[in-house]
Amino acid sequence: MKRTSAKHNAEVRHQKHSSSNKVLRAFTFVLTPFLILVIVLSSLVLALSKPYAQLKPYTNLVFDVSAKEAESKSVRTLNKYRDDDAPLQIKEIQDDETNETHTMVYPYYGDYYASITCENAGMNNIKVYSGTTEDVLTWGAGWYNGSVYIGHVGNVVIAGHNHTSFYRLPNCKIGDIVTLDTSYCKLTYIVSDIEVFHETDLTYIRPSDRDILTMYTCWNNGRLGMSEYRLAVICDCVEREWKEVKE
Amino acid sequence: MKRLYHYPLMLLLTVLEVLSLIGFECSYFAQNVLFKPDIYTAAISDEKIGQVIYDDLCEYFTQFSMPTGIPAEVFTDALDVNYLEQCAKNTISDSLAYLTNPNATKPKIQYDFTSLDNSITTYIETYSDENGIERDDEYQKLLDNTIKTSHEQIITKLDVLLLCQFADSSLAPKLHQYSGYINFAVLCTGAASIFFLLVMIIADIKHPRDLPYWVGTILMCSAVTILIPTIYLKKINYFDSFIIRNMHIYQTVTGLFRRLLDNVINFQFITLLIGCCFIILTIIIHLFYVRSVRKKAAARYDYDENEESYN
Known part of the structure; x- marks a missing residue:
């Protein structure tokens, strides 16, 4: 009886190692890590989805993955240089006083925008670019893009470095004629006021109802060093001549 | 099987x-890698950040020469790439030490401006003497402002990870709190494992x-x-x-x-x-x-x- 059961046990053991059992075990053996991985990943996704949603706006501020796409789609963004394939920004505007229609070309950031001449001060065709960041001001004077576009009525603000583009600005005197020439209009101004102001004083670069041009530069009175003061030359517009724009 | x-x-x-x-x-990882300066300093060395800071400063001082009238070399000749890199690394170490331990001293960018100050002062003095410019209050004010602006630029550039700014901001107390939590988390998760x-x-x-x-x-x-x-x-x-x-x-x-x-x-x-x-x-x-x-x-x-x- 005892011997028969030993034989029977061996047979049962053999059956346990039959092919179907082996396949099932092999499957269990291989699939268990994947099953655990799925459970772990699902638990983590569930646990972290809420904190991720809360954190996402902040990470988007720091890592702007969509920035490239947005940049190429944007026609005009502040402080961004023109894309190679960007179209000219031409617009028809109507003069409120004369009801005449004129064409204006709006600049992209860093574009060559205009030239300034004040013969009495020795300033001849000083190049004006759009924008007033340090890199733009290394090329020439810069039109402050927080002021009105050249041609519009208001305060057109142009800045330049005192040792380069606006080196001769202190030579301007009241009554001097200043011309501002763009691809779509030519404006003639007369110097009406010259002021020295502190760098924190924004009076002269603020928008104004007056049709004026404000040119300013650092004021260090012919000396070396970084000044806290600025010299502003304020001019009144006396003539506005519109040009035909060629595309 | x-x-x-x-x-x-x-x-x-x-x-x-x-x-x-x-x-x-x-x-x-957070406790021993993110809150330790080693990985940051290694990244600074690998990316040659000393040279990048130097190039940035050269560009700035080239532009700075336009409103000041002082040639860029007066500023840039007083800069040293290795010293800039070392200062950037020290700033990170000090900032991390403070951000992870509120009892540590508040980080401050340490940079020896002596050679830069001397260079600027000597140039302006020579120019003033040659052109007969009086050394009055206005002269001193311009000199001081020039030195101050150039110091500010260098200090800004040395805080490469803005950690020094974080240490001064309202984020610092939060990070102190989180660093405490992380020590606790290491213990808990380690024990659980x-x-x-x-x-x-x-x-x-x-x-x-x-x-x-x-x-x-x-x-x-x-x-x-x-x-x-x-x-x-x-x-x-x-x-x-x-x-x-x-x-x-x-x-x-x-x-x-x-x-x-x-x-x-x-x-x-x-x-x-x-x-x-x-x-x-x-x-x-x-x-x-x-x-x-x-x-x-x-x-x-x-x-x-x-x-x-x-x-």
Whole structure:
């Protein structure tokens, strides 16, 4: 009886190692890590989805993955240089006083925008670019893009470095004629006021109802060093001549 | 292939072990890598940030020469690439020390401006003497303002990870709090990992042949869980979209994250390989075990048969 059961046990053991059992075990053996991985990943996704949603706006501020796409789609963004394939920004505007229609070309950031001449001060065709960041001001004077576009009525603000583009600005005197020439209009101004102001004083670069041009530069009175003061030359517009724009 | 014993229990324990191991790895990583200056200083050296800062400053001082009338060389000749890099590294070490320990002294950018100040002062003095400019209050004010502005520029550029600014901001108390939590998290997750592993050993103590399989599974799953997001971030160059485009900051931050990702990916790959080795080891053990069991069973069967025939 005892011997028969030993034989029977061996047979049962053999059956346990039959092919179907082996396949099932092999499957269990291989699939268990994947099953655990799925459970772990699902638990983590569930646990972290809420904190991720809360954190996402902040990470988007720091890592702007969509920035490239947005940049190429944007026609005009502040402080961004023109894309190679960007179209000219031409617009028809109507003069409120004369009801005449004129064409204006709006600049992209860093574009060559205009030239300034004040013969009495020795300033001849000083190049004006759009924008007033340090890199733009290394090329020439810069039109402050927080002021009105050249041609519009208001305060057109142009800045330049005192040792380069606006080196001769202190030579301007009241009554001097200043011309501002763009691809779509030519404006003639007369110097009406010259002021020295502190760098924190924004009076002269603020928008104004007056049709004026404000040119300013650092004021260090012919000396070396970084000044806290600025010299502003304020001019009144006396003539506005519109040009035909060629595309 | 031998069967896996106590399968449901071991499965549950493995899941818990993987989760606690991932928690431990993350918190340990934060405590010993993110909150230590080594990886940051290594990134600064790798990315040659000293040179980047120097180039940025050269560009700035070239522009600065336009409103001041002082040639850029007066400023740039007084700068040293290695010294700039060392100061940037010191700033990070000091800032991290403060951000992780509120009792540490508040970080301050340490830079010796003596040579720069001398260079500026000498040039302006010489120019003034040559041009007969009086050294009055206005002269002194211009000189002081020039020196102050150039100091500010250098100081700004040396804080490459903006950690010094963080130390001054309202984020600092939060980070103090989080660094405390992270120490606690390391302890908790570490203890949990050991606990679950012990429970697994005890639960399967009669079948030690299966243990390498479960250990291998734990290592593989934890490695893959971390590898999936890190490889994805590396593939899409996520950190290259860092919004601050100032060269010295951008290069430090992106270089740092690249290095961090590479380290994490390498480490997790090694863990994954070790996990695979454990599983292969289990297969080998099982094969040998099954063979030996079969041999034993066959021997016993033969013995029984022989004994029966004798009788």
